[in-house]
Amino acid sequence: MSVILELTRQITAEVIAPAAAAVDAERRYPKESMQALGKAGLFGLLVPKELGGLGGNLADLSAVTETIAAACGSTAMCFLMHNCATAVVAAKATPEQQERYLRPIARGEKLGTLAFSETGTGAHFYAPEIKAEPEAGQFVLNGKKSFVTNGDEADFVIVIANASSPGLGTDMFIVDTDAPGLRFDGVWDGIGLSGNNSIALFLERVKVSAGQLVGAEGDGMGLVFQVVAPTFILGVAGVNAGIARGAYETALRHAQTRKYADGRGLAELQAIQFYLSDMFGGVESASLFVSNAAAKAVRGDADAILHVMQSKVQASEQAIRVTNIAMQVCGGQGYTKALPTERYLRDARAGAVMAPTTEVLKEWIGKSVAGVPLF
Template sequence: MNSYERAREFAKKYVDPIATKIDEEAKFPKEIFDKLGEEGFFKLMIPKEMGGEGGTIKDHSQVCQGLAESCATVGLCYMMHNVALMCILGQGSEELKKKIVGEVVNERKFCALAYSELGTGTHFYKPELNIKHLDGEAVISGKKSMVTSAEYASYYLVLAPSKKEGEIDNWVVPLGSEGLKFEMENWHGMGMRGNASCPMELNDVHLDEFYKIGEWGSGLGQVFTIVAPFFILGLASVYSGLGRAISRAAVEHATARKYPDGSSLANIETVQIHLANIYNRVNAAAALTAHAADKAVRGDADAVVDIIAARIAASEAAIETSIDAMRVGGGKAYNKSGPLERLMRDAYASQIMAPSVDVLTIWLGKLITDQPIP
């Protein structure tokens, strides 16, 4: 089976039974992530010679989509682990890679991103943290605004101003570092409520230079050559999966909702139009996402164009289809009878997840007219 089929098999067994509970309790799905670790998903992108599965960006995309079809929170939080791990694999020192990869493979630890800040918003690559560079270490203070998998991931990637003037660096912050604090009471997401995306405070957190990823001043390069393709394609995959879940739920409701004469909602032409539009938008976004993943695997020079286009298409498709699906679901869906109301709330996160759809649309316009980004 391919990676999508493997993820769907896992999700049907472990995620589907508690997807509603994750939303209702707004708690990080620790038990699911324990299972993901047990079944080897955390080491998907690690090279085989390091004990991993040697997956590609296409495998990354397929797993994120397969998980998100059952629960967008699970797909998103898993996606961020892969992105963080790719930075470490791509630019980390041999010692740093050995430590973290070893813990992922042998101890089933996972990683997360802590990039967003209140001041810079969707432009997360412009950090405003305070950092003091000492002999062999850095002392970081400040706050990150929305850190997914907060308190549960073992490592958090943080962008901070570099000692190289005008540049940024990418750091790994271990869970349990002295001065690291999470504000879980300030997470009130409308959708994707299991993300645990709360603020993270760094109060004079001391980090040995061992935890710096790459050369001094290489952070921005990492953002646009590693983070961007894996993160943006990952989001396209998550929202393609969510869109398919919306489509499936709308069809199930339309065929199951019967009238006294035995006919169903699905027999009404207006409903058929809504379902057809949902199906077309969702599958067009999924096809573009798969196409972008194939281009990325081949190393096509313009792969980033289709990756960005896929993210935009998948995000907008998820929201638009959730609106049409709510029309199909009517009062029952509005009153939380079935998953459509939950899926609709999850879909709206797609517009603001950095880089936002507005920012990505500008980037896409620049790229297709041979202008530099950002």
């Protein structure tokens, strides 16, 4: 096992798992879990070693998100969105951005997130309506971003906007959350991932300098497909594989320990044994699909992108299926908060609707295998 994974398992056992039920019940940000990850250096998972980070890759990321999500989906999602933002900065960081963002991230001092989604663009997050307006050598951002995970806990956000010059496509900016004109609003009221603090971001004449641009003007679309997509997709596939694993392990423990008055155990019933087999297969197939896709991405295999896209579909569908079966195995107790099965069920529902959604991915995968152009 890698050092990164060993460290993650330790923090998950000592801090993240014990806090998970309260984070969900109180619908609060998993502060202690995120602080523990930052303190251990895991915020710098994707920061190069020469800048003080762990120099990890996408295989490390998906293994880490799977491990965390088996205990707490909210923490896994908060951690993932931070890593997506870090990956964007790391892809094209200027020396100044390295010092201002990547080194502090590696020290656990800065938390980032992505502000991509807009109400008008929905699942098509790569086609923003917000425009970067040039003004006196700077850019001005106006508009609303919906669903910003980590929300006001973040120190910086990566904002995607239409480039100021026509024909240039999209830009990405690193925007500090204390910038004048930037504010968060709302409360996360989703059915699951209760602690992920995914709230709306308002940009009201927020001025950003050219030094806050990631790469050059017009680099946004390349960053979306080459950096954000593989990082987010493999990371969220890991989250869903982990949620499935957490639900399976809960149901297995319950089946092994629940005894009836006549002394028979739940696990002795054939119907339950079938369910256990079904869940075991679902969890392993999701996990193996994700780790294989991540290994392909790290190696740069020609068919990596196809496997990466399918890994999110597989893991999301297995998470929904396995958490449903776990509910059945745990019976009425699983339907209450006596067991975390209902939390896993609610958490599992997010992956499929997070962009790129299952439907969008299936269309892209179908087109890719058939040799039909994506757009």
